[in-house]
Amino acid sequence: MVILTFSLAALFPAYEGHTAATPEVRGLRVGENPGFTRLVIDADRRLDVKILFLADPYRMVIDLPEVRFAVAAKGHAPGRGVVGALRFGLFRPGVSRIVLDLTRPVRLSRRFDLPPRGTGNWRLVFDLRPVAPADYQVTRKPLVEVNGANGTRPSPAQELPARPKARPKIPARPLIYLDPGHGGMDPGAPGALGTPEKYITLAVAREARRVIQASGRYRARLTRERDVFLPLRRRIAIARAGGADLFVSLHADSLKNRRVRGATVYTLSETASDREAAALAARENKADVLAGLDLGREAPEVADILISLAQREAMNRASHFANLLVPELRKRIRVRRNAHRFAGFVVLKAPDVPSVLVEMGYLSNRQDAAMMGSKAGRRRIAEGLLAGIDRYFSELRAASGS
């Protein structure tokens, strides 16, 4: 039996406040056996689990009460047997999630818990046997809500009302929503220096909020305050419900070519400006799938971005903001050539809030990773954002005569 074990200490305790009462997962092991693949969760106590099987692609989702994962820094790991890869993290407050990418259809053939023996850990055991595609049982009733606290999935119409709020006046202190990309069991891009994207984006967003608020000219809020998963459409809904005047999603990309560095600012478009932009948007739009959401009938919309007429105005403003932001970033950090690009990012689809997505640099490049991982680097990004925001709103004010 081949066993793969991930048992590094959790490297980011500073990001989360956990008490001794929080259950701890201490190991996630996938082993290959004749005829079946075994997943073992080592935990400091017995845990309630909810299991879901999803299709397109085949995934197994295990929901646990909120736990501390004392198992690996990266939040994702290679698999074995029928498990192609696995990810884990906070799905929402109170629920931690493990997502297994399945290489083929399976069924749960055995499921049992073993009490501590010597190691002090409970072992939660899941045995998976390959089955024919026709015998794969998709979980019909999702055991977890996708969005909101009422346990139902809001329809796209509820999330994105067709009639955007009219907001002709520029408020005295415009509200900037900063959206730290990824989170929870969606770690985003791995980091060359070990810190995955989800922590980098949160750290930059916090610094940007501090710098923007300190200017006294704006209010700034985050879509997520901690290492928790947020569906892409939920990020939009939060910003719209909060009355955002501008939405800035923060990301850090990763490429095979480790020499590539520099920031890029993306705005929404039906057609991507180049193949790289299209590939990036496809990767970012997959966040909900990676996190174990059953997109069901929403999936085609994720693949094909259809832009409504109402969105054009917000898109034009976003495009204008991006053009002002790029030179301000360039004064402070490395920026790529043709730094304003276009692609169909789901998170930029708010019909009435100008939205941009900033890829702050490449985590696959050591210098970029070090810049984003340093306090000074994060401050330069934050100051670049503020300078771009200043130019944008002063131009809007000049144009509207207010």
Ligand SMILES: [Zn+2]
């Ligand atoms: Zn990202």
